Amino acid sequence: MKKQLQRVLALMLVFVMVSVLGGCKDKTDKETEAPTQGGTSAPVEPETIAPMVKIDDISEYVTLGQYMNLEVVRGDDAITDEDIEAAIKYACESKKGPKKIKEGTVADGDTVGIHYVGTLDGVAFAGGTGDRDLTIGSKTFIDGFESGLIGAKVGETVDLNLTFPEDYHSKDLAGKAVVFTVTINYLCGEVVVPEFDDEMAKELGYKDEAEMREDMLKSLQEAKTASVDGKFGNDVWELAVANAEILKVNQEIYDYYYDSMLAQYEGMAGQYMMTLDEYLKLGGMEKEAFDSMLDKYAIQCMEQELVLRAIVKAESLTVSEDEYQKALNDFYTKYKGQFADAAALEAYYGRERFENELLWNKVIAKVMESGIPVKATGEAATESAQ
Secondary structure, three states, rough: OOHHHHOOOOOOHHHOOOOOOOOOOOOOOOOOOOOOOOOOOOOOOOOOOOOOOOOOOOOHEEEOOOOOOEEEEEEOOOOOOHHHHHHHHHHHHHHOEEEEEEOOOOOOOOOOOOOEEHHHEEEEEEEEEEEEEEEOOOOOOOOOHHHHHOOEEEOEEEEEEOOOOOOOOOOOOOEEEEEEEEEEEEEEEEEOOOOOOOOHHOOOOOOOHHHHHHHHHHHHHHHHHHHHHHHHHHHHHHHHHHOOOOOOOHHHHHHHHHHHHHHHHHHHHHHHOOOOOHHHHHOOHHHHHHEEEHHHHHHHHHHHHHHHHHHHHHHHHOHHHHHHHHHHHHHHHHHHHHHOHHHHHHHHHHHHHHHHHHHHHHHHHHHHOEEEEOOOOOOOHHHHHH
């Protein structure tokens, strides 16, 4: 439970630094249904593995500027009173929930906390056991389940003799008579936000509020330092790219990034059974603005790749066999459900692509680690402190 608070604090800091495009999936399955088994998905495309574009002479495309030992402002990672106050508020808000009333009788429309066990011929069946808050009358469970709890008192256990519908999706349960043994643990009252106190601390696995606060401050500091370091590294790399002179466009690399991003948006549109134009219109974006966004993205990616390739050559960077095998096995471990073995994964992506990825990671790490942090002055100092 302590890790839960640490993750909350870390996510809170990351949230204010990063904006992501995501999607939500509604969970509409009834709790009495067995879990659905999904099929094997297609291999995951690594986000940064390099496109296979051959360049004989990188100097035709880019002239490097200074890329090592760059002086860049590093933000202040000191924890402020405002940080602490915000963290405490966020931690408490994340634990808010209905007040648990330990007495009373269940009525239609009430939300109750229950523990239930469903059995068929005296044996518990898959998906039929759990703990949850259930609103009586919501028709979340099969007919007779919720109405059978009306009149039961908190702390009482009742047996519900029910029958699954004939057309129930699980053939093992369709039309079968079952027994649900249900315990009423509490009635749900109004939603309350807990205090940052000993009681909350003990629920999260701490000895008391003091120990929880100490751990919170440690986690908060680690998260903020990581955030500031991350921005510093990114700023160093961006300056290295900006210092380079791009001599001409590599159309093949540009097209790769442009088409890849376009395909992502077309895929998102397809998920909603829409054309790309319909999807953009729904999001309030004009086609001209969308095309401009793709163009800027492709140019930025192409420029970074050209700089990466140039630094690889300038620094005579290589990948050892041990480095390659470790990276391959690490990637396989992450996605091994999609490949029979590491060799199959290598055959799918190709050795050269993995080696390029490792080389580029070396470049970025080398440039970032050489960065020299400096303190902000004037207006920059004010912005850094905010």
